[in-house]
Amino acid sequence: MFSSDFSNAPDHSQASAAISAPAVSGLDGALLLAHVPVLRRRVRAGQSLYRPGQAFRGLMLVHSGCYKCTIASADGRERIIGFRLRGELLATESLGTGSYACEAIALEDGEVWELPRQAFAHALATLPELATAFQGALAEELRRDREWMLSLGTLNAEQRVASLLLDLSARYARLGFSRSQIVLGMTRAEMGSFLALQLETVTRAMSALDAEGLIEVSRREVRIVDGPALAALIAGRRTLASHKAGPRNSRRALAAMAA
Amino acid sequence: MFSSDFSNAPDHSQASAAISAPAVSGLDGALLLAHVPVLRRRVRAGQSLYRPGQAFRGLMLVHSGCYKCTIASADGRERIIGFRLRGELLATESLGTGSYACEAIALEDGEVWELPRQAFAHALATLPELATAFQGALAEELRRDREWMLSLGTLNAEQRVASLLLDLSARYARLGFSRSQIVLGMTRAEMGSFLALQLETVTRAMSALDAEGLIEVSRREVRIVDGPALAALIAGRRTLASHKAGPRNSRRALAAMAA
DNA sequence: CGTGGAATTGAGACCAATCAAAGGACGTGG
DNA sequence: CCACGTCCTTTGATTGGTCTCAATTCCACG
Numbered sequence: 366m367f368s369s370d371f372s373n374a375p376d377h378s379q380a381s382a383a384i385s386a387p388a389v390s391g392l393d394g395a396l397l398l399a400h401v402p403v404l405r406r407r408v409r410a411g412q413s414l415y416r417p418g419q420a421f422r423g424l425m426l427v428h429s430g431c432y433k434c435t436i437a438s439a440d441g442r443e444r445i446i447g448f449r450l451r452g453e454l455l456a457t458e459s460l461g462t463g464s465y466a467c468e469a470i471a472l473e474d475g476e477v478w479e480l481p482r483q484a485f486a487h488a489l490a491t492l493p494e495l496a497t498a499f500q501g502a503l504a505e506e507l508r509r510d511r512e513w514m515l516s517l518g519t520l521n522a523e524q525r526v527a528s529l530l531l532d533l534s535a536r537y538a539r540l541g542f543s544r545s546q547i548v549l550g551m552t553r554a555e556m557g558s559f560l561a562l563q564l565e566t567v568t569r570a571m572s573a574l575d576a577e578g579l580i581e582v583s584r585r586e587v588r589i590v591d592g593p594a595l596a597a598l599i600a601g602r603r604t605l606a607s608h609k610a611g612p613r614n615s616r617r618a619l620a621a622m623a624a
Numbered sequence: 625m626f627s628s629d630f631s632n633a634p635d636h637s638q639a640s641a642a643i644s645a646p647a648v649s650g651l652d653g654a655l656l657l658a659h660v661p662v663l664r665r666r667v668r669a670g671q672s673l674y675r676p677g678q679a680f681r682g683l684m685l686v687h688s689g690c691y692k693c694t695i696a697s698a699d700g701r702e703r704i705i706g707f708r709l710r711g712e713l714l715a716t717e718s719l720g721t722g723s724y725a726c727e728a729i730a731l732e733d734g735e736v737w738e739l740p741r742q743a744f745a746h747a748l749a750t751l752p753e754l755a756t757a758f759q760g761a762l763a764e765e766l767r768r769d770r771e772w773m774l775s776l777g778t779l780n781a782e783q784r785v786a787s788l789l790l791d792l793s794a795r796y797a798r799l800g801f802s803r804s805q806i807v808l809g810m811t812r813a814e815m816g817s818f819l820a821l822q823l824e825t826v827t828r829a830m831s832a833l834d835a836e837g838l839i840e841v842s843r844r845e846v847r848i849v850d851g852p853a854l855a856a857l858i859a860g861r862r863t864l865a866s867h868k869a870g871p872r873n874s875r876r877a878l879a880a881m882a883a
Numbered sequence: 884c885g886t887g888g889a890a891t892t893g894a895g896a897c898c899a900a901t902c903a904a905a906g907g908a909c910g911t912g913g
Numbered sequence: 914c915c916a917c918g919t920c921c922t923t924t925g926a927t928t929g930g931t932c933t934c935a936a937t938t939c940c941a942c943g
Contacts, residue, residue, distance in 0.1 A: 461760025501720025518820035
C-alpha cells in the first residue's frame, strides 16, 4: 500500500515497454512507450494531477490507482465527467490548448506516467501507425462520453447506478481483477456527481439493488450478485423517458429516406 | 430554398479552397480542402447522412444546413447528442472503427462535403500541421461534449433551454447571421431529446423565458431580447444541485494539495 | 377548405431533491 | 487502550420539478 518513495516529484527514468507497462486503451502501448520517455509520477489520494489553466505539460497515462476528472463552470457549478483506471489516458481534452481544461484528482495513492508534450508530438509525427491509433483512441473517448450522455438522459437513478457498477466491473475485469467483487474508489457524492444524482439518491439506489438481490453492498465493497439482471434492469422498459425523436416532415422525409 | 439539383448522388467535383469553403472549426479549412478532394452531397430535410453500422466512408464537413446527431442503445433508447452547423465535422466519433457509430440526419435541405477516408488519412500523414490541428479539433469536440454534460447535470429545464438558445445564437453569429434573431431548425421534441427534457417541458421553459421578457418566441422563430440576462439566469444560483465533490481524506488530501 | 403534425397549455402523479438525523468507520490524541 | 472528532453512509419525511396524460390551438400543406 505505502511506497517507500515519498517524493511527489517525477523522476526521469525511462519506462521500458516491458513488464510493468499497462495496455493502453485504444493504443499500442508498447509502440507508444518505446518512443516516448515517460515521467513517472507517484501521487497520493486527494492529490491533483493538473488544474484548469495550468500550462499543458502533456497527456498522462494511468499506471495505477483511480482518478476522477472534473469540469467546472465559471459560476461554480462542477461535475465529475469520468473516472480513469490503469491504461487510460488523462487530459486528452486539453490537447491543442496551451493549458489544461479540466482537473484530475487521485482517489487513491497511485502512479501516472506523463507523456511530455514535445516527445509525444514527435512520436506521432514520425510514426503514422501511432498517429492513426491515437486518433482512434480520441474517437473512442468521444463514443464513451456519448454513451454516458445517452445513459444519463434516459435512465432513472437505479439504472444509472447499475450502469456505473457494471461499467466499473467490466473495466476492472479487463485489468485482471474480479468481475463480481469490486471496491469503489469513490464516495457516494462522487458517484452522484458523475451520475447527476444526489448522494442520498445513490445510496438509496444501491440499497434498493441490494434489497432486490442484484448486488450486495457494504460501504465501498460491492458484490455483483446478478450481472445479467442488472443489465436487464437497465435495458428494461422502466426507462424514464423514451425521447424518441421521430422522422421529420413526414412526406418529404419519407421520400428522402428511400434514397 | 429549393435547389434545381435533385440528385442525391455525390459528384466528384473538387471544391477549391476559395470562396465557398466554410471555415472549419478548429481546423485550417483552406489547408484541408486544398489537399483533400471532397465529395459534395446535397441532402434533403429528413435525410440520413449515415447510419450506425454502415461502412465508414469518411468524415463529413457541413457546408450548409443543420444536422442532428443521434445515438441509440441496443434496447431502443435514443438521444440527440448534438446539432451541427456549417463548418463543423460529422462522424468524428466513428474514426478508427470500420463503420459509423451514430446517425446524422439533416434538419433542413443542405449540403455536406464528404472527406474520403483514404485521401483524408493521406493528408494527415503528409501534413503534420494538419494532423496537429485535427487532434485539436477532436479535443475541442471532447470539451464541448463535457461542457454539455456539465450543463445537463447541473441546470434545470429553463436554464438548459436558455443554454441551447445562447449556444445556437453564438454559433449562428459566427457564421454571419443575426445574433438576436434565430430560427430553430429543430422541433421541440428534438430540443428536448438533446437537453434530456420532454417536449412539453421545453415549450413551458420557452414560454416562461418569454413571459420574463428574456426572449420572444413564435414557433420556430426566437428573438433573444436580453442575452446577458439569459446568461445570468444560467449562472445564477437557481442551480438544481451544486454537486460539489469536496476534497477527500481530509488530512492526507490537504498534505498532498500543498505539494 | 380540410388535414395532420407541431406547439401550447392544463391537471395530476411520480421521482428525485432537499432537509434532517442517526449510525458507522477511521485516524488522532489523550 | 479508549475517547473523541470527522467524514462517510444510511434512512426518514417532505417538497418540488419534471413527466405523463389530455385537450386545444396554430400553421403549413395538399
